Amino acid sequence: MIKVSGLKKAFKNTEVLKDINFEVKDGETVVIIGPSGSGKSTLLRCLNYLEKPDAGLIDIGDVSANTERVKKPTINKLRMQTSMVFQHYNLFKNKTVLGNITYPLTASKKFKKEEAVEIGEKLLGQVGILDKSKQYPVALSGGQQQRVGIARALAADPHAILFDEPTSSLDPEWVGEVLKVISDISKKEKTMIIVTHEMDFAKEIADRVIFMADGHIVEEGTPEEIFDNPENERTRKFLRKYTNHSGSIEEETIEPELVTV
Structure with missing residues (x-):
């Protein structure tokens, strides 16, 4: 199982990951979608320490890491x-x-x-x-x-x-x-x-x-819940850019305070 609690990451003064919490069960396929600059790739890179998180707990398999005081042997095991x-x-x-x-x-x-x-x-x-x-x-x-x-x-x-x-x-x-x-x-x-922009594939x-x-x-849920009946307006706004022709998401305009990661 993968369990992430309170994961945070900033680049200079820009918070890219803000208190991320989720779990992935053994054998489960979890797809992360969202606009460019939302932190998706940074999240993956923090899981295997290609990027060093600023805070949070990461548990993968039988390895547990408190990112604020983790030592190199534990990082190597996590990777x-x-x-x-x-x-x-x-x-x-x-x-x-x-x-x-x-x-x-x-x-x-x-x-x-x-x-x-x-x-x-x-x-x-x-x-x-x-x-x-x-x-x-x-x-x-x-x-x-x-x-x-x-x-x-x-x-x-x-x-x-x-x-x-x-x-x-x-x-x-x-x-x-x-x-x-x-x-x-x-x-x-x-x-x-x-992490993908291929929405048909994700579904x-x-x-x-x-x-x-x-x-x-x-928001998170089954493909049916997210694609057919999203609860959050931010999710609905993103999915309105979904194109049935290409099966992918057109790039959104990134807010000024965000960075592409």
């Missing part, structure tokens, strides 16, 4: 509980597709090379690009690179996978293939938190939807 799939892939350009998966396993988790290769090839088969295993990222399409990133995240066998706008950098023709891979993972009851895949705005969790 081991999750894997991140980034917007911009973050692949090692000097390593092959298979090497991008095996290197973290041998370097950080001390797997034998043969074991790492077996895991890597199995996962590349699952995401549909085993035939690209000897190529380098530069030779791949954006959709293929993102599938490598997903396979790498799965290889670590984390408690949860965090997806930060996994399709935002893709050409439209590659979006569907990446969303299908993520959908297939969700059917295996892997704990996932997904289809989520067990629960969280709507964030202005650094707060404004």
